[in-house]
Amino acid sequence: MNLATLPTEACNPASEHIDQLSTIEMLRIINEEDTKVAAAVAAELPQIANAVDAIADRFEHGGRLFYIGAGTSGRLGVLDASECPPTFSVPPSLFQGIIAGGDSALRHSSETSEDSPEQGEADLVARAFTSRDALIGIAASGRTPYVLGALRHARKLGALTISLACVSGSEIAAIADIAIAPNTGPEVLTGSTRLKAGTATKLVLNMISTGVMIRAGAVYGNLMVNVQTTNEKLIDRGRRIISDATGVDHPTAAKLLAEAGTVKTAIVMQKLSLDRAAAEARLKAAKGNLTTALRKEP
Template identity: 70%
Template sequence: MEGMQAPDQPILGALLTEARNPATEHLDELPTLAMLEVINDEDAKVAGAVRAELPQIARAIDEVAARFGRSGRLFYIGAGTSGRLGVLDASECPPTFSVSADLVQGLIAGGDSALRLSSEHSEDSPEEGARDLAAAKFAQDDTLVGIAASGRTPYVLGAIAHAKKLGALTVGLTCVPGSAISQAVDIPITPATGPEVLTGSTRLKAGTATKLVLNMLSTGVMVRTGATFGNLMVNVRPTNAKLVDRAHRIIAAATGCDMEGAARLLEEAGEDVKTAIVMQRLSLSREAAEARLAAVHGVLAKAL
């Protein structure tokens, strides 16, 4: 990918996310409560901006879920706040849905040290974005979600170009409709959150919109691929006291048994929530329940 050139970029100050917000021009002159009311009013606009993108988010979820069926993986890549939010969402998937840490991965410009210490210069290199994605062994059946509030980050554009050369699915999550990233990807998701409370500080409304969309993407894909039962996290790993209690409550809710019975079932099922539910609902032994789940790739609704 050496010699890669970033596409022509609009002047930064012309971007929607860099515009000055007239509602907050005198923010520092307001009493604290009034200041917070203004910030809250701006935050309230974010959900509507995300809602306008639901068709695109739904399309991305269905496409990613289909690729999971072909052993594909989901990658997030970004710089600064965008990169951190991607890494955060990826890191929550293994404990929430009991999936491999390889299934959903987050990459950030500057590497893991940039999660705590800013590495702004890293975001200016499209070659570095491509190299980081290649180093993660990104492949054709994988999906790349490039995240950049401005829609113009060279690091992300370089990664997208690499993914497209492989024939992989590309998704762009930005807050600037019509941006370079939106035009480069297969599925653009562009909640237009408008000028920030602090001019250009996209960790605010744009960051909130990004978190909302990433929540939807990962949760929606896991629902579509059978990691839940109704709204119950049946893939939960009972690895500490809080999660053991949650596992008991999930079993009780799914089977109608009491908490004491749920605790007994979890133990008999080898600490596996789905096995415990199948055992109780279908009056099966642990071995028979495990076999039934294995036959449907662990999807509880199918096993029942």
């Protein structure tokens, strides 16, 4: 697909004279365009759900999730991957973000790096990517050579391949097992896909990582029971989660957390009247799933 014909590269008539508007009028146009993003993502919910279930299945069999992209797409993938360990207490190896040009490209533009499909493949090989893993190839245009190279390599191995583009019928969609394509249309600034396309990408990645971890049992109700209590803010959050899950007051929750060491262990101790060792054993038998651990027979 020719770059000039992509919807993401088209001129947006709504913002054609944005440089001549007052600040509030300028911002209103940006805001009005942003409101279209959620609907574009909603149209892709069936594909996003398929991706969540397929990745969760990979996790159950020892697989990992990789994000790969260039520029804004790569940065958003790295961001989502880096936020999963502190949110869900998973090892950094479980979610991995790869950006064309390496980590320095997170801060400094390295856009020429996206033109090499060979480098996309090489960067996956360097991470010991295997057939058990899943790869989300991210490219707003759906045609980035770096991402195409990575997806082709992953597909050749038999890994799960997912494409995330902001145009329909893209090149990356054609080679992916699951294609996610929120059609966000022309940007306020022509071709600046860090805007609506970037917002849509962030929303989709949030859904995928959150949905996968819910399926993996890292959430109890809507509580982040896998939270790592590594600073004062997170300790306080952990205490509040224990209180919400068990009904105890905050001083009791604080005592439970100190005794248990983790939020999930504290909840099991309180709800099942167990000591720490018994609670930990029950969680281990339930493979860390709190809902399962709290049943009579985990």
